[in-house]
Amino acid sequence: MSDFLKLDRNIQLRMVIMFITIAIGSSVGPNMTIYYVSYFGAGITGMLLVFVQIAGFIAGLYGGHLADVWGRKRVMLSGIGSMAIGYTIAAAMNSPIYINPYVTFFGFLLATVGMSFASPAEEAMMIDVSTLQNRKFIYAMMYWVVNLSVMIGAALGGWFFKTARFELLIGTAVGAIISLLIVLIWITETFQKKERQNKGQSVWDVLKSYRTVFSDKRYLRFMIAGIGATVIFSSPDYYLAAHLAQTFHSVTVLGIPIFGQRMLSVITIVNTFMIVLLMGTMTKLFAKWSNLKANFVGIAIQGGSFALMFLLTDFWPLLIVAIILTMGEMIVTPANQSLRAEMMNPNKIGAYSGFSAATRPVGYILSSGIVSISVFIGNIGAAVLLLVATAVSMWFTYLAVVMLRENRTM
Structure with missing residues (x-):
């Protein structure tokens, strides 16, 4: 614990955000396949999941480029903000009085794209404020956090997804909003303006x-x-x-x-x-x-x-x-x-x-x-x-x- 408290505050907060986002993702993500199959069938669900992966892949590439242009914090705010909006939409579309699987899929798509968009900036920020000496400890700590959050998230999903889906989805939305507030209020920019790439934001700029x-x-x-x-x-x-x-x-x-x-x-x-x-x-x-x-x-x-x-x-x-x-x-x-x-x-x-x-x-x-x-x-x-x-x-x-x-x- 003493070694953790010695780390840069951005790294400490990054681990808190990681714990929240992975826990909420693990609580609903695996179960959504079953959800989609029940409404769309296995064939359509397979195509939808492939589409989500492709969208996340593209978002990750674009977010990585913009992390060097906009800076780390702005990309994180955009990505985690999209994730919060997506989870909120999904929760609203699965209330006891109204269920809409089509809009639910859009909400989860937006959340996945947001997480993928923010991920390269989050990793870049961690590298900015770490050193060769403490980096191995930091990654070990992060890996421990990932496994703990997956274990807790999977347990919550397995226990509540079928019997209390609406409440569980509200919890994911609240968790995403808390992560957004942490970035907005406490995370500081680690990539200075003088170091940023003087490049545009178009697809061609990303390819270059x-x-x-x-x-x-x-x-x-x-x-x-x-x-x-x-x-x-x-x-x-x-x-x-x-x-x-x-x-x-x-x-x-x-x-x-x-x-x-x-x-x-x-x-x-x-x-x-x-x-x-x-x-x-x-x-x-x-x-x-x-x-x-x-x-x-x-x-x-x-x-x-x-x-x-x-x-x-x-x-x-x-x-x-x-x-x-x-x-x-x-x-x-x-x-x-x-x-x-x-x-x-x-x-x-x-x-x-x-x-x-x-x-x-x-x-x-x-x-x-x-x-x-x-x-x-x-x-x-x-x-x-x-x-x-x-x-x-x-x-x-x-x-x-x-x-x-x-x-x-x-």
Whole structure:
């Protein structure tokens, strides 16, 4: 706690905002798919969700560019303000006397676009006021906050979404408004006017801004490594889920029947609880490791563990491997995020943050592709592909760090 109190006030407030926005998003986001299916059907819902992801992707790129033009606070106000309006609309359209799923979708679309628009500015602000010395601790703290807020939000959503949806949605709107007020009243601008890019706000200006990022070979290498890492950590949502659903040997533990889908939930619960309880301890244990060493060891443990899970079908071996992979996750996450911040051009942090977020869907696509081709290559082939993604992530991280070190000595 003493280390947290020593941080810049903007970072402290950023963590408060992160806790609120992720908690409210986790409480309603996963359940909205069920909501949409009940009103629109599965086919239309699938297309709507893809549209939301595309809109969020574009908003993130645009927000990253404007964070270097407008400054961080103005972008955050615009994005979080849109999120607050969106959640308020969704709540109003689900009252006990009137329900409109079409306007509800628009409200959630606006909220998602707002969150995506603000995200690069929020990350850029954090980088502005942090240092190489405290950045790993900050990212570890943020990761702990994310997991705690997801756990609380998911519990609230699971308990209240069906029986008290209107009240839950009012809570999300209130939470978003509180976040907006925090930014408006207490957050201070960290990107000075003299440092801002003298560029316009058109689509062409955005493309020109990201052209600089594309020309940074060091950062592109690190983004390729990031795509490989995304393939690894998204495994529970894709191939691992399919593998457990099809091949897991059902068992009864403490009187509770555990089948494939529940086993995936058990793995997620173990992962989240370990991070919430042990993240601070793990950060102190590996504080003296370099970012490169932590990346190598952490991603190797995480990737190797998920690959092994692709081959396992029994409860206890899967549980043991879940514990091991979480250890790797706690080692790699703060180090990787700290290294990513170090790779960025300090004059274009907003654009770099936006581009970083934009590469993640590529990893999700590749991860989902493993599910498709597993029909031909089986569990062993899927495990080998994940090990290839692990090797790619480690190799390109190494190349990027070598270029970073060479740049320091020039």
